[in-house]
Amino acid sequence: MKKAMLVFGTRPEAIKMCPLVNELKDRSGEFETVVCVTGQHREMLDQVLHVFGVEPDHDLHVMKLGQTLFDITSDVLLKIKSVLEEERPDVVLVHGDTTTSFAAALAAFYLQIPVGHVEAGLRTRDLYSPWPEEFNRQAVDVVSKWYFAPTETSRQNLLDEAKPGDRIFVTGNTGIDALRHTVRDNYTHPELDWAEGSRLILITAHRRENLGEPMHRMFCAIRRVMEERPDTKAIYPIHMNPQVRKAAHEELDGFDRLRIIDPLEVVDFHNFMARSHLILTDSGGIQEEAPSLGKPVLVMRDTTERPEGVAAGTLRLVGTGEENIYREFSRLLDDTAAYAEMSRASNPYGDGHASERIADILSR
Numbered sequence: 001m002k003k004a005m006l007v008f009g010t011r012p013e014a015i016k017m018c019p020l021v022n023e024l025k026d027r028s029g030e031f032e033t034v035v036c037v038t039g040q041h042r043e044m045l046d047q048v049l050h051v052f053g054v055e056p057d058h059d060l061h062v063m064k065l066g067q068t069l070f071d072i073t074s075d076v077l078l079k080i081k082s083v084l085e086e087e088r089p090d091v092v093l094v095h096g097d098t099t100t101s102f103a104a105a106l107a108a109f110y111l112q113i114p115v116g117h118v119e120a121g122l123r124t125r126d127l128y129s130p131w132p133e134e135f136n137r138q139a140v141d142v143v144s145k146w147y148f149a150p151t152e153t154s155r156q157n158l159l160d161e162a163k164p165g166d167r168i169f170v171t172g173n174t175g176i177d178a179l180r181h182t183v184r185d186n187y188t189h190p191e192l193d194w195a196e197g198s199r200l201i202l203i204t205a206h207r208r209e210n211l212g213e214p215m216h217r218m219f220c221a222i223r224r225v226m227e228e229r230p231d232t233k234a235i236y237p238i239h240m241n242p243q244v245r246k247a248a249h250e251e252l253d254g255f256d257r258l259r260i261i262d263p264l265e266v267v268d269f270h271n272f273m274a275r276s277h278l279i280l281t282d283s284g285g286i287q288e289e290a291p292s293l294g295k296p297v298l299v300m301r302d303t304t305e306r307p308e309g310v311a312a313g314t315l316r317l318v319g320t321g322e323e324n325i326y327r328e329f330s331r332l333l334d335d336t337a338a339y340a341e342m343s344r345a346s347n348p349y350g351d352g353h354a355s356e357r358i359a360d361i362l363s364r
């Protein structure tokens, strides 16, 4: 019997790790599965745990208002030590590029426990974009023993860094696993009823490097474009970060065709995506989900570690400059050929069976 400990702490990690938790738990004859959440996020993490019915065995409760990278890194590192020593798993599985993942992988390395990196090999090669995530994902890959790369491109990134090819597995992205079950034709929600008859724009934004001026520029551009087009309505399920909330309310309050609402549960969010006309975001996970749904995304960032979605035609990088976002957003609303070009569904991030593949590999 192998003991696998999964460590995660934020919303996107939970969305992509819970399918794997449940897959490993279904194989209880083969695996003892231990879940340790850091609580880097609280409400947004608990929402996801509830949806997937996952009850953590350990919770480090690290979140505090306005937490810094120093707080998260040191709190996770110090608090996870005794959990790892008590559980002594055969493998610690972490996901992606958060500070939870970095600190948990480092702790496992200090105790010489093998690390498996789910969603390994994504790269922009710019340590400041996204910041600090590009550092986190590279650092996790330095200490990992097994690499679960979502795509061939990410496998190649790892090979370019001389990671051993026999420990890299292309599995697809576990985020797509959830999408197979969430989107329904008969889904309804009062906010979608409100937007009925208009082109629905879905918005999210939260990146650390975009806090402050870039975020103000994004919101100004979005408001200008929408004020000029009365057939549009926007829903913005806002991140709980108070800095994001302050900027959004300063720029967007008083415009009644744009509604700022609390974070949606993932089932709701996926159905909102499926019903939207287009999406404006700086999120990573949304860039992976949108191609499967054939929804155009304007990515409000300067770089992306998800080139597959750009190549598939669904994603366009528009930066954080007000004029560029204004121009690209306007064009996508007005140019039907450009819109149709970006609306073709494809599955660059896998077929929705990534968790099964990872479990198969771990059992070998």
Ligand code: UD1
Pocket (backbone or CB within 6 Å): 010, 011, 012, 040, 041, 042, 043, 044, 045, 064, 065, 066, 067, 069, 097, 098, 099, 100, 132, 133, 206, 207, 208, 240, 241, 242, 284
């Ligand atoms: C984190 C990750 C980022 C990921 C994002 C997903 C790092 C450094 N950043 O960034 O990679 O893309 O999660 O959303 O790991 N808050 C709450 N309740 C919650 C969640 C957050 O109140 O459930 C507030 C707190 O005041 C917290 C702040 O949001 O201090 C920021 O949270 P934090 O995890 O530090 O940063 P994110 O931007 O969420």
Ligand code: UDP
Pocket (backbone or CB within 6 Å): 011, 012, 015, 175, 204, 206, 237, 238, 262, 263, 264, 265, 266, 267, 269, 270, 282, 283, 284, 285, 286, 289
């Ligand atoms: N999401 C959600 N509710 C929301 C907004 C997003 O469940 O209100 C989901 C979305 O479908 C995706 C993930 O959260 O799976 C993305 O998380 P986030 O943007 O916070 O982080 P990132 O992916 O940028 O790290």
